[in-house]
Amino acid sequence: MIHAEHLVIRIMKQNKIDLAATLPCDRIKNLLPLIQNAFNTMELTREEDGLGICAGAWLAGARPMMIIQSTGLGNMIGALFSLNIASAVPIPIFASFRGFYREGIESQIPFGQHLPAILEACGIQYTLIDEAEKLGLLSDVIQDAYNHCRPHVALVSPKIWEASSPSFRQENQLPVIQSRPAGSNWPLIPIGRPEMTRYEAIKQLGTLLDNQVVVANLGVPSKELFAVSDRPLNYYMLGSMGLVSSIGFGISRFTDRKVMVLEGDGSILMNPNALITIGHYQPRNLMILALDNACYGSTGSQKTYTCERMDIECFAKSCGFENTARIHEALELKDRVHDFEKLEGLSLIHVVLKPGNSSSFNIPLSPKEITKRFKASLEK
Ligand SMILES: Cc1ncc(C[n+]2csc(CCOP(=O)(O)OP(=O)(O)O)c2C)c(N)n1
Known part of the structure; x- marks a missing residue:
């Protein structure tokens, strides 16, 4: 057959x-x-x-x-x-x-x-x-x-x-972001070997959340955040790929709370316009955590262009993000999120990650329930 x-x-x-x-x-x-x-x-x-x-x-x-x-x-x-x-x-x-x-x-x-x-x-x-x-x-x-x-x-x-669905890909073919040694001509900022997966980063983040708004990228990132730290102030995206930063930006304009966006490299590549607009308006209470596993993790880990040349931190800088940083380790993430609480000004942390998903389940809330719960908690 x-x-x-x-x-x-x-x-x-x-x-x-x-x-x-x-x-x-x-x-x-x-x-x-x-x-x-x-x-x-x-x-x-x-x-x-x-x-x-x-x-x-x-x-x-x-x-x-x-x-x-x-x-x-x-x-x-x-x-x-x-x-x-x-x-x-x-x-x-x-x-x-x-x-x-x-x-x-x-x-x-x-x-x-x-x-x-x-x-x-x-x-x-x-x-x-x-x-x-x-x-x-x-x-x-x-x-x-x-x-x-x-x-x-x-x-x-x-x-x-349904009748076939075998995997034709070797697991060892998973993409990993290429190291970029300091001093190479391009990109300007070095990138080291990633140490954590997206799930490990989100788990770490879950322990740090207080009264911030969190808007999470569609697919597995939202499911992982739900699994480790569900809260009404989390807005889980279930579709409309590329709009997570746009939604976070819109919220940040009408709240005094800090707003944290869990972005993805695939999502940024689909809609880089979002960062361009945000860079222009300079919201002071917005931080983007760009969770860069160099692949479309939610759909089978096909590599994205951040794997080789495209550099999210450089891009954010060129869009006018005042505070940018690049991190590889869980401990650094903690420090940066704490800094964010104190910092004034638009921030983006480029979190360089290994590929891989946790065995996450679908969020047991409907999209409408997520919206209603989030809006009510923000109005409090
Ligand atoms: C317009 C559109 N094209 C394709 C998809 C399928 N899709 C869903 S999630 C996803 C990958 C998202 O990748 P990334 O933002 O890097 O997040 P990751 O899953 O790697 O954390 C894709 C391609 C979609 N939902 N919408």
């Missing part, structure tokens, strides 16, 4: 795809390493960006395809119209369809439920692939996109992977 993952690769090859632009979803974490091995890949930081890259590649003679989570389509609608549809630029999109089949994350459901109707209303071609036997339709999706010079979305149900 051929695994569904291998069938996808075969179909992409048969259709002469020569560039795969990807952004991870947990449900396709076994497919992504195969794609990486079989194709010239472009790892995206934001799905919308992939439309531009793929359009350029096609203009120059390539045959690209995108492999993303369906959530990303929400951020792509504008460009799908104003670029692909308006200018007749083809793009086949393989979208891991969330909020549709056995969805464990409630915040995925509203968009997932409406997505087929949204695509229909937009006149964007889509094909639902909800059974493994229908995977062959992916070929039609690619051909339709290229024959008609238009976008065509394959909404691929997580059910497809």
Whole structure:
């Protein structure tokens, strides 16, 4: 029996795809390493960006395809119209369809439920692939996109992977942030070997919390914070990747409390704009803890660009963050958080971490309950 993952690769090859632009979803974490091995890949930081890259590649003679989570389509609608549809630029999109089949994350459901109707209303071609036997339709999706010079979305149900889902990745392939010795030309600030995981950092943080507001990044970080230190003043994000600092910033403008944001490297890369705006407004009661494990930890630990060149602390400095620091050890974290209590001025601590997730469970509160509880506790 051929695994569904291998069938996808075969179909992409048969259709002469020569560039795969990807952004991870947990449900396709076994497919992504195969794609990486079989194709010239472009790892995206934001799905919308992939439309531009793929359009350029096609203009120059390539045959690209995108492999993303369906959530990303929400951020792509504008460009799908104003670029692909308006200018007749083809793009086949393989979208891991969330909020549709056995969805464990409630915040995925509203968009997932409406997505087929949204695509229909937009006149964007889509094909639902909800059974493994229908995977062959992916070929039609690619051909339709290229024959008609238009976008065509394959909404691929997580059910497809149920029969296979083996791991094609070696554990020793987990990404680790590269050491950057002092004195190297770039980046300017050295980065040493990480000593703790995200969970260890969050556990340490849990012991230090008092009356601060904490806004936690989506995925495993929120689950880990819930597990070690649930409190009404924690605002757990369950979706809207990239907005955690924006939410923290909005809160900080209307409270005298200190606001702490648990950011992620993948999240910052998806929406660096947040730090740019925050740097301009200089909130004095905001601290961002950038939990940088150099990967998309929540979706299978695919490496992010902080693994090699992109430097979050340097970026924060260039956005105008007054107090920045880089730490590797749990003890340092404690000192820095205490400093934050005393410091006036915008702060970002770049917490350099090892990859890896704790065995966390889903937060047993609905997104609406989290919001209601948080708002009530902030009003007290
Ligand atoms: C628009 C969009 N694309 C992709 C995803 C899937 N996704 C959920 S969490 C996550 C990784 C977040 O990585 P990071 O911010 O580095 O946090 P980590 O899990 O590593 O702590 C991704 C890619 C999503 N939720 N939304």
